[in-house]
Amino acid sequence: MSIQQSFPHSSIAIVGMGKGGTSILKLLLQITGATVKYICDTNPKTEGMILGSRIGITCLTELKGSDVVRDRSLNLIFEATGKKDIFEYLQEEVATYCTVIGAVGARVIYYLLDGQQKITEELQQCKLILSEKVMERTEELEKSNLELQRQINDYQELNKKLHQINEEKTKYLVNATHQLKAPFAAIQSYTELLLDGYADTFSEKAESILRKMKDRCILLSSSIKEMLELANLNSFLEENLQTDTENLDTILQKVVDSLHPLIKRKHMIVTFHSGKRPHIIRCNKKQIEALAQILLENAVNYSDPGMPIDILIKKDKGGRILFSVSDKGIGIDKKNLQNIFKEYFRTNRGVQKSYNGSGLGLAIAKRIAELHRSDISVDSISGEGSVFKIEFPK
Ligand SMILES: Nc1ncnc2c1ncn2[C@@H]1O[C@H](COP(=O)(O)OP(=O)(O)OP(=O)(O)O)[C@@H](O)[C@H]1O
Ligand SMILES: [Mg+2]
Known part of the structure; x- marks a missing residue:
């Protein structure tokens, strides 16, 4: 040294x-x-x-x-x-x-030099200890890194298994639901046959029960349809989505026309705000029709008769096309807003206002928006009304 x-x-x-x-x-x-x-x-x-x-x-x-x-x-x-x-x-x-x-001076110098050497040796020793510690720590870190990686792999494996189980479960549910469709359709048509007088006439009481049976069958068939639709959409991959260049104004007008009987029954007026220029988007027409129908049906179902509904279509400053459906209906409590797009979620006021809902409409709408890489959002004040908005990518 x-x-x-x-x-x-x-x-x-x-x-x-x-x-x-x-x-x-x-x-x-x-x-x-x-x-x-x-x-x-x-x-x-x-x-x-x-x-x-x-x-x-x-x-x-x-x-x-x-x-x-x-x-x-x-x-x-x-x-x-x-x-x-x-x-x-x-x-x-x-x-x-x-x-x-001389000897005395030499001794003094010897002690000074010796002291310096000792300090140097101590420093060297410290350096050695430090590098040993660094090595130990590095080893420990490498070990915990390996352990972490192993845990990540385990979690990924577990996640894969859960995913598989979930897919199996969905398949099973879809099959079971599908099998319910035919018996309910059969019950519905037999009930209709009975109501049409095919098997003699019934007392007023029996007829009223038969009508209720028919209504429930219609309701169940529509729920089954929605469940199957959502299951299909959930397993549908974005890259398989077939899209075309479509006129959004025409799609929305068609939906309003198809809901005319319901809108008329509740004496409501739907107003379009879209300007002169058409709004062209790339989309799957059938799915956007379904999405608009869900939003419009909700606006009608969760508003009192005679209330207005507004449909706004526009291009924003950033060049994104968006449309919104606004109503002056029951609105949604702040605490419920985050759950509104979840499957089967219904607000208490929603159930009171429209009993026959399954709580799947907005979950379907959200999935369609996701498949189109669009944002779906809601603004609402309880008791005053709601605005549902879809923004398409540029
Ligand atoms: N425009 C609206 N105004 C007030 N509440 C709404 C509105 N739209 C939806 N909701 C609330 O959100 C819930 C979920 O709506 P969603 O459309 O998913 O299901 P639903 O209307 O209950 O049944 P369905 O699946 O038959 O449409 C409704 O039950 C209602 O409580
Ligand atoms: Mg609905």
Whole structure:
């Protein structure tokens, strides 16, 4: 290990290679810029002398008249014998070009250098501990990363299984619902036959029961139709959606016309606000018709007779075409707004106003909007009315 701090370039000799001299040699060997050129001791077998000769330092056993006092390239001599006469001899010989540090000075310098080395060693030790800790932590992180990845994989697998189970469940439900369709249609037509007098006449009471049976059959058939429609839409993929360029104004007018009997029965007036220019969109016509019908039927069903309904079609500033259906009906409580597009959700006031609903219309509308990458939203104030809005992508 070397002391990193830079040391002014020095050419050095050490006189006296006992314990002190040897320690100074060992320290100096680690200092960049310090070159020990000579070491000198009467005993060539001291540890310092053996070390010096092994690494190629000139080792002298006689000081007087040697290169130590003749070599003018030397600029530092450590006198480590502690003998006064040797110190004085060196002072006399080399004082003009070289600094002689006596035994006490050498000891002080030794302690300073040794302290510095210890600090360096401690720093090195800290560095080592730190990098070990970093390695440990990295290992731990890698381990928890692996565990996390394993858990993600497990969840993904579980999710896949849940998805499969859900699909199975939907298939089963669709099949079961489909099988209900025919018996209900049969019950409905038998009831109609009875009401038409095919099997004799009935008392007023029996006829009223038969009419109720027929109404319930119609209601159930319509619910079954909606359930099947939603199941189909849910399993339908966006990329399979067949679209054409269509005139939105024409589609909406057609829907209003088809609902004319219902609108007339409730003495309502539907007003169009669409400007002169046609609004052209790419869509699946049948689905947009179904969506508009759901919104318009709701506006009629959840409003009192005689109330107005407004249909607005326009292009917004960003170039998106949108349409909205506004009514002045019962409105929707704030707390219910977030649930309104969920399957089978109906508000209490909605049920009171129109008993015969299945709560699937808006779920179907939402799915159709999704398939068209459109946004469907609602603004409503309870008791004042609602505005349902569809925004088509640009
Ligand atoms: N225009 C509206 N004004 C007030 N409430 C509405 C309006 N449209 C929908 N709702 C509320 O949202 C609920 C869900 O509507 P949705 O159309 O999904 O089902 P529904 O009308 O009950 O039955 P159906 O599936 O036969 O249409 C309704 O029951 C009603 O409570
Ligand atoms: Mg509805």
